[in-house]
Amino acid sequence: MRSFYEAAGAELRAIDPKALITAGLLGGGQCGTGGDDYQHVSESPYVDVVHYHDYGAGGVTLPCDQWNGLARRIDQAEAAGKPLLVAEIGEWAGSCESLEDRALHIVDKIEGRKSAGTAGALLWAFVPDPRPLECAMDIGESDHCMELSRLKPNGSDGLNPALPEGLGRRRSQDFWQLIEELCSFLLAVDSV
Template sequence: MKPPTSVWRRVAAVLVSAATVLTVSGVAARTVDAAPQPGARVTATVDGLKLDGQDWWPTGFNAYQLATDWGVNWGCGAMVDLDDYFGSLPAKSLTRFNLFQALAINKFTGELDFGPMDAVFAAAEDHNQMILPVLSPQDGACENETFKERSWYVDGWKDFDANAAKSLISFQDWMHIAVARWKDSPSLAAWELVGEPEPSLCTDTACNWWTRTCPSDTAQILRSFYDAAGAEVRALDPKTLITAGLLGGGQCGTGGDDYQYVSESPYVDVVQYHDYGADGVALPGDQWNGLARRITQATAAGKPLLVAEIGELAGSCEPLATRATHIGDKIAGQKTAGTAGALLWAFVPDPRPTECTMDIGYDDPLYGVVAAEAEWG
C-alpha cells in the first residue's frame, strides 16, 4: 500500500532529488557500481578500516537515543546534550545511533521534521567524530513496535504500512530521503539499513523467538534484500560504505554457512557481530556460529568485521570496574583475532547505578577502555 497523497506532497521535494538516480519503485535508472567509489573519509578492505587514508580501528559506543528530542518527536530514551556527548569522546571515535523514520516525525504536527537528526550530524561534525546511523530496527523498538518478518524482506520494505502509527512512508522511501539528506556529512562512516536482521516467520501474536520458524530460503531472501536495497543506497551515495547489522549468533537467515553467503552481497562492505553473555571471553560462541567462525567467514568474503555491540551487565550486580576489565580483555583479544573495531552497548545520559543494567554513563571506567583500545594513524 502506498501512503496518502498528502504524505507524498510532504516528501516530494526530497524524493525528486533521489529520482534523478532511482525511480520511486527502486528500479535503477542506470548501472550501479557495486563497490564504493572514491571520496569517502572511511574506506574498507579485508584487512580493516581506514579513516582519511590511515588505518583506523575504531572504538566507541552505541548511543541509540541521540536523535531524541521530546519537544519534537516521540523519542527513544532520554535526551542527550549532543555537545557534551561528542565532546566527551576520544578523538576519531565511532558512535552507532538510531536514525529511524519515527524520530523524523513531529509528534505535534504529524509532519516530517529533520531538526533533531540534523542536530546529531552537526554536533558530530563540530567535534570531528564519526557516526554510524541505523535506518530501522528488526524488532520495531522505538519505531512501529512490529517485528520484521520474512515478507518485509521480500517486498514489504517497499510498501507503506497504513497501520503503523509512527510511519508516514515506506522504508524504501525513508532510506532514499535519509541517504540523500546526509550522504555528504564528513562525519558519516557508513549506512546500516536494518539492525540485527532476521527474516523469520511469526507463529503467534507476540512473535516470541522460541515459536518463530525459519523457512529454508531465508538466507536467499536476506541476501536479495541487501542486493536490492544496497544497490539503491549505492546509486544515491556511491562513496559511503554499507554495513550489514548482523547479530552473528546463528539467527534465522545467517546461521552457519548462511552468514558468509549474505555477507558476500556486493552491496555489503562491512559485516558485524554482536557480543553478549560471554563476559571476559574474547571469542564467544561455538564452532558453527561463534565469533572465531565469523571472522574466518568475513575474511573469506573479503569484508572487515566490526563488533558493533558488546554488552555486559553491571551496577547492582557487578562493579563497573570489573565490567571494564572484562570488556578491555575481550576487546584486546578480538583485535588480535582480526576484528575491525568495537562499539559498546550502551551510552545513556542517565545511568542507573543501583540497578543491574548495561548502562554506560560519562564517568564509567569503560571510557578509559575505549580510549586505550582505539587506533588511528
C-alpha cells in the same frame, strides 16, 4: 536475506556510490544468517562491513559455538574480504558486577578480538541516566568504559586495531575514516 542487501544496496549506491553499507548482522545464528548463510550474505558486493553483537559473559574473548560463534564469524568475514566490527559489546554491571571489573573484561575482550582479526568494537549502551544500583548494561558518563570510547582509532593505543593487509579489505585509515563519516551522519540525522 542476501537478495535484500543486493536490491537495497544497488539503490543506495545509485544515489551515493561512496556510501558505506554495513550489514548490521547480529552474528549469532539469526534467521537468514545462521551457519554458512552469514558468509553468503557477507559476500554481497553491496556489504562493506559485517557485524557481530556480544552480550556474553565477562572476559570471554570468542563467545558462542562452532556454528555461529565469533571465531567462525571472523573466519567468514575474512573469507568474504570484509572487516568485522563487534558492533555491540554489552556486559552487566552495577549491583551484579563492579564497573571496574566490567571495564577490565571489556578491555580483555577487545584486545583478544583484535588479535583474532576483528576490525573494531562499539560498546553497548551509553545512557545519560545509568542505574548503578541495578544490574544493567548502562554505561554512564562517569563509567570506566567511557575511557575506552575516548581512545584514538589509529592503532597506536593498543586497543583499536589496524586492519590486516592483503585480505581484500580496505586499509585501516580508510576504514576508520568511513566509520567517522558514518558516526557524523548518524549524529546529523539524529539531530534533525
